Amino acid sequence: MRARASRGLVAAVTTAAAVALPVVSAVPASADPNPAGLSQSVKVPSVKQHLAKFQQIADANGGTRASGTPGHEASVAYVAGKLRAAGYDVTLQEFEFPFFREITPAVMERVSPAAKTYARNTDFKVMTYSGSGSVTAPVQGVDLTLPPSPTPNSSTSGCEASDFAGFTAGNIALMQRGTCNFQVKAENAQAAGASGVIIFNEGQPGEGANDRRTLLSGTLNEPTTHIPVVGATFAAGSELAATGTTVRLAVSTESDLHRKTRNVIAESRKGDPGKVVMLGAHLDSVPEGPGINDNGSGSAAILETALRAGHLPTRNRLRFAFWGAEELGLLGSEHYVDGLSAEEKARIKLYLNFDMIASPNYTLGIYDGDDSDKTGAPAGPAGSDEIEKLFETYYRTIRQPYVGTDFTGRSDYGPFIAVGIPAGGLFTGAEGIKSPEEAAKFGGQAGVAYDKCYHQACDTIANISDKALTINTGAVATAAFVYAYSRDLPGGGTPAATRAGTGGGGLGADHDHGDVSE
Incomplete structure (x- = not known):
């Protein structure tokens, strides 16, 4: 430091x-104030008032x-x-973005060999930018590795169009996490005639972010896939890989490529x-x-x-x-x-x-x-x-x-x-x-x-x-x-060259807005 x-x-x-002292008065420009007094002016009860307002806004909308x-x-x-x-000085910076939401809660049920209902957001979750549809069809595994390889991120399931050689159009494609992003998998399945897609976690045990058995939460990046696409736990996916499995998959979503929203920038x-x-x-x-x-x-x-x-x-x-x-x-x-x-x-x-x-x-x-x-x-x-x-x-x-x-x-x-x-x-x-x-x-x-x-x-x-x-x-x-x-800020010079390797990883260890890749 x-x-x-x-x-x-x-x-x-x-x-x-102890963030509960009186608000500090403005200091003269020539003074170098003690940050202790300034930081104490930020009171938690006031922070919670903002949280209460956000809750009130949500309740009304x-x-x-x-x-x-x-x-x-x-x-x-x-x-x-x-x-x-x-x-x-406040700027509301408007931009377009591809909007997505679930209209009604999704359903994933095994019809045969024995009926079973899977829990939404526990066993499976709709991927962001999934298409809509209600289908009941046989499940067909695509280049699965069961039991899983001991090496995470090694499965290539659904990453190449050739993985779908012999795929029966109308079936639900069952794929495994690994190597390529979910959009590639879903688009390959759609091109092969799949009526729906289930992508389940890869299966390697681990602690926290490194556990690849947990619920797979992901995004397809943009609404290019028009069939239902969900992520699932390794347990659910490996269960659905059994021969003779038929599944009902029902997803209802809304996507809009040109929805507008705004950043608030205050200087x-x-x-x-x-x-x-x-x-x-x-x-x-x-x-x-x-x-x-x-x-x-x-x-x-x-x-x-x-x-x-x-x-x-x-x-x-x-x-x-x-x-x-x-x-x-x-x-x-x-x-x-x-x-x-x-x-x-x-x-x-x-x-x-x-x-x-x-x-x-x-x-x-x-x-x-x-x-x-x-x-x-x-x-x-x-x-x-x-x-x-x-x-x-x-x-x-x-x-x-x-x-x-x-x-x-x-x-x-x-x-x-x-x-x-x-x-x-x-x-x-x-x-x-x-x-x-x-x-x-x-x-x-x-x-x-x-x-x-x-x-x-x-x-x-x-x-x-x-x-x-x-x-x-x-x-x-x-x-x-x-x-x-501070007279000596960490970024005192010109920013360095673009840094590589900042994406991916950390499911659960970092804030997850939906994995885009494996």
């Missing part, structure tokens, strides 16, 4: 967890705040109104415009629920931080982003970064991402900027290691344990690290299963998902850990104020 930032951080986090729906538009209006009133009017400190969180939920943990929690924390910082004469320029269409593949943040010139990218010295920071069965995860665990995704761009160290210092100072979580590219930091902008942030877990070791470290229940309401209607205001929200609100505010006044 660079010296000035370290000194400011230690001062800030000494009392940062069919239970969802998904991009392309009135619930998301109402969320945009609420956030933008608050930020304008606090003095920010302070103070500080050096050549040194931008950027914080972001996605504002949209999935269509199935109100998205209060995912990601009302991150949105509410950075919103309240922005409101408390709006009047301050910061050294560096603060910019806050509330992304649209994250749940459909980081579309809002990708649109934003793609529209930046080289000069505009160079002005962004760091990006902090907060996606699911109050999971009820939480761990306290810090994005692994330096690849210190030597597993999974590589290190972030230069400077990401310093951001990781800042959050580590925060947790150590308030005597809280923490773990690293990989930059898998599956939340809104992805487009930023792809163009070399230093990044970091926090994540408390999604649908992955908490290990006994994690339960011993953080409390909670081993063998249970970090967020058992992940991407479901029960992700309500009741689905929040107050302790995790309090801890991480302090972390968000501390990082914002330390970097707002």
Whole structure:
């Protein structure tokens, strides 16, 4: 950690967890304020008021705040109104995206050899951009590996058109995760005359994100497939591979290639415009629920931080982003970064991402900027290691344990690290299963998902850990104020060249808006 930032951080986090002191008055431009007092102005009760508003918006709009729906538009209006009133220069950045939702709950039933009904979102799940249809047909396996290879991501099931030689048109194609993306598999099956597609997990045992037996949640990237496509657990898929199996598959969906939604971008009017400190969180939920943990929690924390910082004469320029269409593949943040010139990218010295920071069965995860665990995704761009160290210092100072979580590219930091902008942030877990070791470290229940309401209607205001929200609100505010006044930012130079290897992996370990690939 660079010296000035370290000194400011230690001062800030000494009392940062107690986020209930009076709002700090504006400081003179010549002063170098203590970030401790500033971070304490960000109060958890105020953060929870924003969460309550998001819940109210969802309740009034069919239970969802998904991009392309009135619930998301109402969320945009609420956030933008608050930020304008606090003095920010607010831009509503509109873009088109391929909208998707399930109209009615999908059904997957085995008709023969013995009747069985599979549980939606437990045994199987509709893939994003699946087509619609109700079919009852024989199941035909396509180049399956049963029992599975001991090597993950080795199956080529359905990846080549030649895999469908001898496929009977009208059958339901059963394929296995591995090697190529789900869109390729589904399009190959459709071209072979399949009436439906079931893609099940590959089958290798493992811990958390590395367990390839769990429910496969995925996306087809765009609505090019017009037949039902679902993901399934390894157990369900291997069961359906039995000879003589017939299945009823019923899926009803809506897709729209040209639906519009918006990002909210708010920039302070103070500080050096050549040194931008950027914080972001996605504002949209999935269509199935109100998205209060995912990601009302991150949105509410950075919103309240922005409101408390709006009047301050910061050294560096603060910019806050509330992304649209994250749940459909980081579309809002990708649109934003793609529209930046080289000069505009160079002005962004760091990006902090907060996606699911109050999971009820939480761990306290810090994005692994330096690849210190030597597993999974590589290190972030230069400077990401310093951001990781800042959050580590925060947790150590308030005597809280923490773990690293990989930059898998599956939340809104992805487009930023792809163009070399230093990044970091926090994540408390999604649908992955908490290990006994994690339960011993953080409390909670081993063998249970970090967020058992992940991407479901029960992700309500009741689905929040107050302790995790309090801890991480302090972390968000501390990082914002330390970097707002820092003389030596991690991204002090021009961003590095485009970084490869930021996509894929991490199912359950990182926020999952639907795997696009194997």
